Amino acid sequence: MSVSEPTLASPEAQFQAPQFQLPEEPFVVIEASRKWVPFNFRDLWNYRELLYFLIWRDVKIRYKQTLLGATWAIIQPLLTMLIFTLIFSKVAGIESNGIPYPVFAYAALLPWTFFSNAITTSGNSIVGSAHLITKVYFPRLIIPVTGVCAGLVDLAVAFPMLVVLMFYYRIGVTVNLLLLPPLIILTTLLAIAVGMWLSAINVKYRDVKFAIPFIVQIWMYLSPVAYPSSVMPAKWRLLYSLNPFAGIIEGYRAALFGLAFDWTSLTISLVITLGFLAYSSHEFRKMEKNFADII
């Protein structure tokens, strides 16, 4: 920095013509928002790099200063699978539709571990980012989405274990496997819908923080993770499939093991997921304007 030139006091220096043209229309208008807040897709698009950097940060720091590192992503579903095999298969003798129980359980634990970690991280994400929310503007939606997307890396890490198990039990893949990517997208969307809704409520009511582990636990028992949904009596089947995760998990099994898809429950899952996504993003937009004031 050169401090010698006495430019400051001179008015020419202060009112030098700007080096850009002022636009005719304001770049940004700030006003109190009305009841209905439409989605600002342009804004989200402009901040896509921030989303990328935040996901990258979460992935980078996730296993910092741990001994086992990313192995945790495998240990979690693997140990749960072993315990399930012991209790549900050996002790309780639960059916697994002709698929060896360990691989049957692991195929469900994979999306479940991703989903439960995603909604936990995402649900606490806005409150955990108070230091950003109160200091700088960006579309707040990025925060819960980051929490979900960073979990996808864990899913990718734990996936090869499934391949090993399928190879071990000699389960061949079929054309059904093509449906796996859409199923992963659907799981991600559902996790975003739930996570974003919880994260917004969490700002106002910290009760959410205590409710999340509870929700996760109950939701797992209500989903066909440890058992096949065929154990449900037929008259309860429709009610059961109102849990969007039920159809999704059976979808994963059908895609991986070449079983028949249950299109009814998959359609219900899709409709409920999209509906919930629309609802929770609307709720989020409504609440986000107060985040900085009450966080």
Add this chain to the structure above:
Amino acid sequence: MKPIIKVTNVGKQYRIGVRQEPYSTIREALSGAVRAPFRHLRRNGPAREKFWALKGIDFEVQPGELLGVIGRNGAGKSTLLKILARITEPTTGRVELYGRLGSLLEVGTGFHPELTGRENIYLNGSILGMRRHEIDRKFDEIVAFSEVEKFLDTPVKHYSSGMYVRLAFAVAAHLEPEILVVDEVLAVGDVAFQRKCLGKMEDVSRHGRTVLFVSHNMQAIRSLCSKAIWLKEGELHSVGESSAIVESYLQATFRRDDVRALDQIIASLPPDPNFKLRQVSLEQDGRPFTMVMSSRPLDVVIHFSVLKETEGLHVYVELLDSEDTLLLQSINNGDAEELPSVKEGDYVCRVTFPAEFLAPRRYEISVKAGIANVRSCLPEPIQIPFEVQASGKVNQAYPGYITPGKLAPLLDWKTEFSPRTQTSSTI
């Protein structure tokens, strides 16, 4: 000219009770959860208090202008900046921004301790709204500015606080929005670093960009900003040329309590058979002050009574710095060749320190009285602390410079200059 920022009737209302501190401990979190249902009830109850943190704010900023925002704590400065930065929404009114706005309400927003310096540059840059290619382009410049090249691949949790702040400011300083909003960033770091920051801000506006600057450093506002706005209790008190606004702001914040306390000390002095001190005050432009402008003469006014004619009675005025170093002493009748005989009666003495003499720092005026070679007439000197604010011409190396000298008289410099010839250019 068309303004780049147009603020119309902006107001922000908060509900007291909704604003709460973030939970920081498990205990608080638990008690918070227990209280939660009651909080809910209370909020729906009738006693919902509201207050306006900002009300009816109107102003415009021209492109390339450096606008200072001043006001006491709680006057709404931060709320205004948060509205402009789109962190919080106004309750009423409208703001139009004709350019990209970058906000710098804190340095190092989003820094992660586990990430290295290099990684944090990218992360922090993108949080502040920089594009990746923009960061790539300025990376070397940022690193050079921060002076942490050697530790670029060390996690920032191992940085000293100075290095941390330097790196954080380096990223922020390379933001290139058309409008930059800055809040008290200068409160961090050492003097050399503050100097660098101020220089950078000056640089930014010289490149035609607009800066909104909130600070309690009146000297920085005065020397950097051409215009200033003064917020008072959420309302716009005045707008205008920065040095005028700063002066009237400082005058208004004069601390009455100090004067009252001083009067009490004087009233409770033990009686002396010869001398009675009635009042001591500091005045500028005939008005009492404890906040003093360096550009005006400062009067120390001493009211006293002599109860009987006394030979060798003197009143002393001393100037001390904040470390109690005596800087000068001046004596009433000190120029008399023999001991003066002071007659019975009431006196008012006014001793004047010239303008452009005191430095912007804390001082203390000490008033003493005594009979030469006999005794002191006051058990202890009367001491009045005060602070000088730079105004008008000041001795400075750059804007915001704080002179290390105890006094800052504007001395006369006579400089002889001869242009360098080719033969003498080998120096």
